[in-house]
Amino acid sequence: MDWFSFIVAGIMVYVAVAVFLIGSIYRVIQWRRAPKSTVKQGMFPRAENPFKRTLKLGKDSLLFPQVLDTDRWMWFFVIGMHLAGIGLFFGHLRLLFEITPLYNALGAGGMETLASWVGGAIGISLFIAFTYFLLRRFKSPYRELSVPEDYLLLLLILLLVLLGDHLRLTHPFDLASYRDYMSSLLHFKPAFSTAITFSADKWVLDAHVLTANMLLIYFPFSKLVHAMGGFAGNLLRSE
Amino acid sequence: MVTREEQDLAVKILDEKTNRQLLYYLDICTRCGICKDACHQYVATGDVLYLPASRAQLIRKVFRKYFTIQGKLIPSVVEATAPNDKLLEDLYRASYACTSCRRCMYYCPFSIDTTWFTSIGRAMLVAIGRGATILGELADAAIMKGENIDMFRDILIEGLKDTEDEFKARVGDPAATIPIGKKGAHSLYVALAGTHTILPMAIIFHQAKADWSLSLFEAANYGYFYGDTARAKKIAQRFVDEAKALGVQELIISECGHAYRVMEFLYEAWAKEKLPFKIRAVVDVMHDYIKEGRIKLKPGSLLEPVTYHDPCQVGRNGGFYEEPRNIVKAVAADYREMTPNREKQWCCGGGGGLVAESEFDTLRQVSGQKKVEQIRKTGAKVLVTPCENCRLQIEMLNEKNNLGIRISSMMDLVVESMDLPGAKPA
Amino acid sequence: MADELKPDLELDLKGLLCPLPMVRVSQNITKVAVGGIIKATASDPGSMADIPSWARTTGNEVVKTERDGKNFVFYVKRLK
Numbered sequence: 001m002d003w004f005s006f007i008v009a010g011i012m013v014y015v016a017v018a019v020f021l022i023g024s025i026y027r028v029i030q031w032r033r034a035p036k037s038t039v040k041q042g043m044f045p046r047a048e049n050p051f052k053r054t055l056k057l058g059k060d061s062l063l064f065p066q067v068l069d070t071d072r073w074m075w076f077f078v079i080g081m082h083l084a085g086i087g088l089f090f091g092h093l094r095l096l097f098e099i100t101p102l103y104n105a106l107g108a109g110g111m112e113t114l115a116s117w118v119g120g121a122i123g124i125s126l127f128i129a130f131t132y133f134l135l136r137r138f139k140s141p142y143r144e145l146s147v148p149e150d151y152l153l154l155l156l157i158l159l160l161v162l163l164g165d166h167l168r169l170t171h172p173f174d175l176a177s178y179r180d181y182m183s184s185l186l187h188f189k190p191a192f193s194t195a196i197t198f199s200a201d202k203w204v205l206d207a208h209v210l211t212a213n214m215l216l217i218y219f220p221f222s223k224l225v226h227a228m229g230g231f232a233g234n235l236l237r238s239e
Numbered sequence: 240m241v242t243r244e245e246q247d248l249a250v251k252i253l254d255e256k257t258n259r260q261l262l263y264y265l266d267i268c269t270r271c272g273i274c275k276d277a278c279h280q281y282v283a284t285g286d287v288l289y290l291p292a293s294r295a296q297l298i299r300k301v302f303r304k305y306f307t308i309q310g311k312l313i314p315s316v317v318e319a320t321a322p323n324d325k326l327l328e329d330l331y332r333a334s335y336a337c338t339s340c341r342r343c344m345y346y347c348p349f350s351i352d353t354t355w356f357t358s359i360g361r362a363m364l365v366a367i368g369r370g371a372t373i374l375g376e377l378a379d380a381a382i383m384k385g386e387n388i389d390m391f392r393d394i395l396i397e398g399l400k401d402t403e404d405e406f407k408a409r410v411g412d413p414a415a416t417i418p419i420g421k422k423g424a425h426s427l428y429v430a431l432a433g434t435h436t437i438l439p440m441a442i443i444f445h446q447a448k449a450d451w452s453l454s455l456f457e458a459a460n461y462g463y464f465y466g467d468t469a470r471a472k473k474i475a476q477r478f479v480d481e482a483k484a485l486g487v488q489e490l491i492i493s494e495c496g497h498a499y500r501v502m503e504f505l506y507e508a509w510a511k512e513k514l515p516f517k518i519r520a521v522v523d524v525m526h527d528y529i530k531e532g533r534i535k536l537k538p539g540s541l542l543e544p545v546t547y548h549d550p551c552q553v554g555r556n557g558g559f560y561e562e563p564r565n566i567v568k569a570v571a572a573d574y575r576e577m578t579p580n581r582e583k584q585w586c587c588g589g590g591g592g593l594v595a596e597s598e599f600d601t602l603r604q605v606s607g608q609k610k611v612e613q614i615r616k617t618g619a620k621v622l623v624t625p626c627e628n629c630r631l632q633i634e635m636l637n638e639k640n641n642l643g644i645r646i647s648s649m650m651d652l653v654v655e656s657m658d659l660p661g662a663k664p665a
Numbered sequence: 666m667a668d669e670l671k672p673d674l675e676l677d678l679k680g681l682l683c684p685l686p687m688v689r690v691s692q693n694i695t696k697v698a699v700g701g702i703i704k705a706t707a708s709d710p711g712s713m714a715d716i717p718s719w720a721r722t723t724g725n726e727v728v729k730t731e732r733d734g735k736n737f738v739f740y741v742k743r744l745k
Contacts, residue, residue, distance in 0.1 A: 027266070036259040038508040041352055043345060043582065044558035066346045070273050078271075142272045144287040145296070147318040149309075150270055221309050226267035230349045233263050237350035376691050377684050379722035384714050391714040398710030401735060432683030432711030457683065457711065595688050631682070 001192050005202065009181075009209040010190030016213035023220025028228060042239035053238045060234040074136070081129035087122045091115070095175075095182040116173060123165040130158045153222060156215055163208035167201065181205075241324050245367040249322045250305050252366045253298065256359045257306070264351045265299050268292060274353070277346040279586050280336060283606040291343035294333040295356040297326060327369060334360030334466070335371050336599055339497070340551035340586035361466020370465055374592050377461035378470045385477035388455060395455055402434040406441045411661030417441050420485065421452035427487040428521070429478045429498070431627055432457040436493045439650040443525060446657060447533040452485060454478045458498035459627070463505075464592025472509045475501055482516055489517040491524055494648050496552030496590065496626035503557070520553065522625045522649050526562040529569060529653075536569050540656040543645075545571040546619035548610070548633065549584040550626030559625075563649060567623050570656040575617040585609040587624075589632025607636040614642055625649040670729060670740050672704035673697040679736060683711035687719045694725060694743050702728065703741045712737055 001010065047053035059065060068075040090099070094115065103111050134154045137146045167173075177193040184191040196202050219225070274291040275281055281289040288294070296318075303310035303319035310319035320326055337357040344352045364370045384391055396419060403417050417437065418424065428444070428451050430436040437453065444451045456477045462470030482490045492499045502518045528534045547567050553559050560581045568574050579585065588607035593599045610633065614622060622644050624630060633646050647655075674697050678686040686707040697703055705716065713730070716739050720727045729740040 031259055031262050031266075034257065034259040034262050040504050041260065041355075043341065043350075043555055044560070045582065046558065060348070060350070064348050067271075067273050067348050070276050070346055074271070074273065141275055141281075141285075141287045141290055142270075145270050145272050145290060145292055147270070147296075148316045149318075152316060221307075223267065223269045226269055226349060229263045229267040233267055233347075233349035233351055236260060236263070236352070237344070373688060373691055376719060376723055377687065380684075380687060380715055380718035383718040383722045387718075391718075394713045395710070398713045398737075402710075432715060433709035434711075435682060459684065461684070595684065597688075597692055627682070631685075 001190060001197070005192060005206050006190065008206050008213070009192070010185075012213045013185055013190070013209060014188075016216040020216040020219055023217075024225070024228065027220050027225055031229065031232070040239050041236045043237055047238045053235075056238050057231065057234050060237065061231050073132075077129045077132045080125055081133075084122045084125045084129065087118060088126065091119050091122065095178050096186065112175070115175075116168075119168050119173075123161065123168050126161045127158070127165060130154055130161060134158065149222065153218070153224070156211060156218075160208065160211040160215060163204055163211060166204050167208060171201065241322065241327055241367070246322050248366050249327075249363040250301065252363045253301060253359060254306070256362060257302070260352070260355055261359070264295065264355060265302055267349050268295060268299070268351055269349075270296070271348065274343040274347055274351075277343040279340075279342070279588055279609050280338075280602065280606045283608050284602070288329055288333050289336065291347075291351075291353040294337060294360070295351065295353055297330045297333055298356045298359055300326065322363070327364065327367075330360045331364055331369060331371075333357065334364065335374075335591075335596065336593070336602060338551070338586050338588060338590035338593060340590055341556055342551070342583075342586060345555065345582055358466055362468070365465060365467045370467070371592070371596055371598075373595055373597075374461050374465040375467075377595060378465045378467065378474060381457070381459075381461060381474045381477075382470060385456065385473065388477075392455060399434070399437070402438050402441075405664075406438055406445075407661075409438075409442055409659055409661045409664070410445050411659070412445070415441075415445055418452045419455065422485055424452035424485055424487050425450040426489045426491050426519070426524075427452050427454050427478065427482045427485060427516075428491045428493070429454040429456060429458040430493045431459060431495055436627075436648070436650065439648070439654045440493070440521065442654050442657070442659065443528065443534060443650060446659070447528040449528075449533075451491075452487070454481055456481065458493050458495045460498055460501050461592065461595070463497060463501050464595075468509055471501065472506070475506050476510070479506070479510075479514065487516055489519050490514075491519045491521050493521050494625040494627060494650065496550040496557065496628060500552040500556055520557065520559060520625075522553065522559055522563050522566070525649065525653055526566055529566060534653070534657060536566075536653065536656045537658065538569060539572040541571045541621065541652070542573070543620035544573040544575050544618055545621045545623060546575045546577055546614065546617045548577065548587060548622055548624040548629055549581055550624055550629045551584070551586050551590055553625055554584060555582050563623075563625055566649060566653065570652060575619050577613040577617055585613060587629045587632045587636070589628045589635075594628055594631045603632060603635065604639055607632060611636050611640045611642065614644065619644060621645045621647060623647050623649060623652050670702060670704075672740065673701040674703045676703060676705040678705055678707040678709075678712070680708055683709045684715055686712040687715040690716060690739070690741055691719060691723070694723075694741070697743050699743050699745060701743050703739075703743070705739045705741060706733065706736050707739070708736050710737065712739070716741065 047056050136142055174195055177195045180193045270292050278291050300318050300320040301322050303317050304321055309317045334357040339354045341354055344350055407413055407415050460471055460474045462474045492502055499520045547564055587610045588603050593603055630646050637644055676689055678689055690705050717727045725744050726742045727739055728742045731738045
């Protein structure tokens with residue numbers, strides 16, 4: 001590994017993951033430590049029992065029925081983006097652990113075909129969804145409502161997605177090399193395979209990892225904490 | 240020009256008011272703008288300041304400047320701002336114009352409660368002497384009345400004489416009285432200032448053979464609208480103390496949305512005490528009387544088409560959707576529902592203290608258009624709603640838009656359809 | 666009659682429900698000069714407590730109140 005890759009795709013990954021984890025835990029502690037007002041904020045009709053309340057919390061937080069009610073296009077892209085995000089997580093997880101039941105069912109070739117189709121679809125969906133979010137922000141009244149942070153965050157994510165798409169879509173996908181890299185990270189001996197080291201994609205991979213690091217580092221201090229706090233907000237609704 | 244000391248004071252109030260709920264709301268808003276279609280004021284005016292997320296954003300800007308790492312490291316990226324004159328002027332309009340209907344909270348994917356921000360905004364403005372003057376005056380007058388009740392007691396009782404005479408005539412019972420300060424009564428009824436919510440309830444209580452006493456104070460709480468918890472608490476405490484002294488089992492709040500909300504959901508948190516009696520909304524009490532057969536209504540006695548408006552503080556924020564509808568349906572031959580209704584209902588545009596603030600007259604008129612359209616669509620000739628603010632607002636909309644409807648309180652509707660032994664109203 | 670209180674402004678607040686009579690007096694008080702008098706006629710008995718309370722807290726003065734049939738008449742003097 002050259003020194004730049006070692007810093008960006010090596011050391012910085014550990015820093016980013018640490019900031020993300022510690023920062024997120026810190027934010028949750030910060031919330032929990034603040035005194036909770038005893039005012040009951042719930043709206044009516046109220047869920048009658050804890051089970052129904054949990055069900056409503058899940059529905060509100062995962063299906064966004066209010067968004068569907070208000071803005072169908074936005075709901076379509078929002079739900080698509082979040083679903084793709086989940087797929088993305090499993091896709092990257094596959095670089096660490098093979099999803100054995102699927103592998104056994106489909107065989108090596110079948111698994112590869114599925115991964116490339118699903119991975120490609122997710123990559124493209126995310127690009128379209130985030131482009132939509134970005135363009136939407138240029139429209140009134142969202143333009144007036146937006147702060148620079150909103151654009152920068154979207155641009156960062158778009159760049160991250162674009163670089164990922166490049167790695168996934170433009171060349172024959174070198175699964176083995178990426179698995180080696182992920183495994184080297186896990187063993188605290190970050191290294192690129194020879195194939196990556198001598199490919200032009202090394203810089204794309206470096207940039208992809210760098211943007212991912214930046215997103216992880218900024219996450220606990222950004223509005224992205226809605227991934228955690230959104231549940232708390234929706235729980236207050238039926239208090 | 241706002242001074243440095245005033246800025247510090249405003250920030251200090253924000254610091255004091257910061258709690259877990261606020262932190263969540265400050266952190267999780269993505270400024271997605273889904274709330275834009277929820278706010279009647281934004282929908283009617285297109286003024287971005289009225290967009291719920293924009294109202295919250297003003298508080299967020301100040302919070303970020305003083306209390307967050309991002310605000311210190313990258314202030315321009317997160318728009319961290321000191322409470323300068325521009326911000327405070329915006330904050331005034333954003334906070335005091337809000338009717339606290341919480342329709343935006345219903346539509347927010349994260350259930351962010353915008354009123355949490357607008358009430359902090361109001362509190363910050365009050366602290367630096369920039370609160371809404373008339374609301375402050377109304378609150379102070381109410382407190383003054385509470386502190387000098389001995390001076391006003393006889394005047395108030397004297398003022399009720401005509402009402403009591405009419406009450407006796409209507410129920411055909413010369414011995415009937417409007418009890419005031421009745422020790423050990425089952426309920427203390429807190430009416431609104433004036434007699435229009437006293438006479439009908441006196442009749443209903445009498446016919447239901449209820450054991451009640453009338454409070455010397457009015458339910459309305461302008462301290463709450465002003466945004467000053469200390470004043471709001473003092474105003475409510477006037478009848479809380481009265482109820483404790485009489486030893487009643489329930490405190491019945493008249494048809495006044497915010498007054499019910501204050502007592503049922505806010506007062507115990509402010510006073511840090513558990514009240515020794517139940518809080519009841521008068522509409523719920525009337526509903527019980529009808530259900531238990533203690534008062535009898537003539538079914539179908541109201542022939543004109545009738546519609547019902549859900550007051551935000553009674554419905555979405557109070558939990559009474561079916562009780563008032565049951566009462567209306569019990570007497571209406573032709574009941575018509577407005578759409579959307581219940582938790583999705585549009586605010587009439589008059590809540591949050593706006594009916595008392597002439598500076599928002601135009602806004603009230605313009606932002607009531609959703610309600611006007613809804614009422615027109617039903618073709619109703621009578622609109623019933625159990626909230627004084629809503630009634631005052633809809634009266635104004637009725638007049639300005641030539642809706643040609645009659646607006647009635649719930650209790651007037653009930654009294655009209657009761658068979659009373661006494662004289663018909665003059 | 667001894668009550669030669671000459672109002673500088675007369676407000677007809679009959680039919681207005683509380684606290685609107687008080688609100689109208691407050692809104693109009695700056696329309697008379699300091700020392701000037703507003704004569705306000707209200708029909709809501711709640712104003713019997715509202716308007717004097719308002720005057721005390723805002724540093725103005727109700728110099729006289731009277732009944733006029735079913736109505737209540739207030740003479741409010743602007744003091745500042």
